[in-house]
Amino acid sequence: MGTGSKVFVAIAGLLALGLLVGSGVVITKLSLQPDSSQAAGSQTPDPAPLPTPDSLDGAGDDPTATPTADPAAVAKADLSLDWLDDTSEKTNIPRRVLQAYVGATLWGAREYPSCNLNWNTLAAIGAIESNHGRLGGASIKDDGNADKDILGPQLNGQGFKRINDTDKGRLDGDTEFDRAVGPMQFLPQTWQSMAKDGNGDGRTNPNNIDDATVTAVAYLCQSGNIGTSVGWDKAIRAYNDSDDYVQKVFATANNIARVTSPAPAPAPATVPANNNSNNNGQRR
Numbered sequence: 515m516g517t518g519s520k521v522f523v524a525i526a527g528l529l530a531l532g533l534l535v536g537s538g539v540v541i542t543k544l545s546l547q548p549d550s551s552q553a554a555g556s557q558t559p560d561p562a563p564l565p566t567p568d569s570l571d572g573a574g575d576d577p578t579a580t581p582t583a584d585p586a587a588v589a590k591a592d593l594s595l596d597w598l599d600d601t602s603e604k605t606n607i608p609r610r611v612l613q614a615y616v617g618a619t620l621w622g623a624r625e626y627p628s629c630n631l632n633w634n635t636l637a638a639i640g641a642i643e644s645n646h647g648r649l650g651g652a653s654i655k656d657d658g659n660a661d662k663d664i665l666g667p668q669l670n671g672q673g674f675k676r677i678n679d680t681d682k683g684r685l686d687g688d689t690e691f692d693r694a695v696g697p698m699q700f701l702p703q704t705w706q707s708m709a710k711d712g713n714g715d716g717r718t719n720p721n722n723i724d725d726a727t728v729t730a731v732a733y734l735c736q737s738g739n740i741g742t743s744v745g746w747d748k749a750i751r752a753y754n755d756s757d758d759y760v761q762k763v764f765a766t767a768n769n770i771a772r773v774t775s776p777a778p779a780p781a782p783a784t785v786p787a788n789n790n791s792n793n794n795g796q797r798r
Contacts, residue, residue, distance in 0.1 A: 558741070558742065558743050558746040559632075559634065559635060559638070559746075559763075559764050559767035559768040559771060560767075560768055560771040560772070561632040561634065561771060562632065562633060562634035562637075562767075562770050562771040562774045593613060593616065598612055598613065601774055604773045604774060605637070605770050605773060605774060606646075607637060607640075607641075607646050607770075608646055608647065608648075608653070608654055610654050610655070610656060610658065610723065611640065611646045611647055611654050611697070611723055612637075614658065614712075614723040614724050614726075614727045615633045615636050615637045615640065615727055616633050617724070617727070617728075618633075618636065618712065618724070618727035618728045618730070618731045619631050619632070619633040619636055619731065621712075621728060621731065622731035622732070622734075622735055625731075625732070625735070626731075626732075626735035628738060628739045629731075629734070629735035629738070629739065629740065629741075630739055630740060630741030631731060631734060631735060631740075632767075634767045634770040634771050634774070635746075635763065635767045636727065636730065636731065636734075637766075637767070637770055638762075638763045638764075638766035638767035638770060639698065639730070639753065639763060640697055640698060640727075641766050642759070642762050642763060642766060643694075643697070643698055643699040644664055644696070644697045644698070644699060646697065647660055647664065647697035647723060649664050649665075649666075649697075650662070650664060650665065652664045654697065654723050658713055658722045658723045658724045658725075659719065659721060659722050659723075660696070660697065660721040660722075660723075663686075663687065663695070663721055664695065664696050664697055664699075664721055665686055665687070665693045665694070665695060666693050666694035666695070666699050667693065668688060668690075668691045668693055669691050669692050669693060669694075670690075670691045676691070677691060677692040677701065677703075678690075678691060678692070679691055679692055680692055680701075680702050680703040680706075681702035681703070681706065684702070685702040685705060685706075685720060686702055695720040695721065696719075696720030696721045696722075696726045697721070697723055697726050697727075698720075698726040698727060698729070698730045700720050700726070700729070700730075704733070705718075705720050705729070708729055708732060708733050709725065709729050710725065710728050710729045710732055711725060711728075712724035712725040712726075712727065712728035712729070713725065734749060734753075737749055737752065747760060750763050750764075
């Protein structure tokens, strides 16, 4: 795999800084579902609650704290097992994958503060693209790697767009046509240009959930603020210009928000009271 930019998800430190996230996602075209031409209404899904310092293990009380853990060791969000277990059960998102969604989203809040990415939209995309890393019978292991390569269909023009091979089969094992790869279903060409190292191992692996989700956040957020209905719709269409796809992402993200329990109330000294203000892009 390529080297890419190294990024590290230090959740406890980010939350100690009070970086909670609004709603919406910016996405650039990565996946290949069949196209559709009908227009979908502009809207944004409701945001799912984020964990707060009270639901973190060892988040600390210093609002000016910065991450101090070994970067390679903090790629997995240091979230409360109770919060993860409860949210995983309610959403049918594997706990390790849930860690990556939330961790990548909080990293994005620091790196792209105007993006307004909400983790349930990222999770909705992951659900549709690969059933949270379970496409083709795969699963995400504790180290974040899929137990086998996650591959989409051959993009040979029959039912899907035709994309001739761009990577000599290096990522997707196909030297004739491209296939989307990994839990977030990146095209090889996209991965080679955007890949980021989300777990600090010096590699960029599209079949690693940390690398894939952090890269997705970076790719999504390059379009700027998507905390509006127009921006959200445009972003999802950039990922896949299909009305059906947009509607599925919207419905899935809203369902995650609906079934997820509110996170514990943060301590005022740790997270400012106005940190989740009305400018977070959620529908009113």
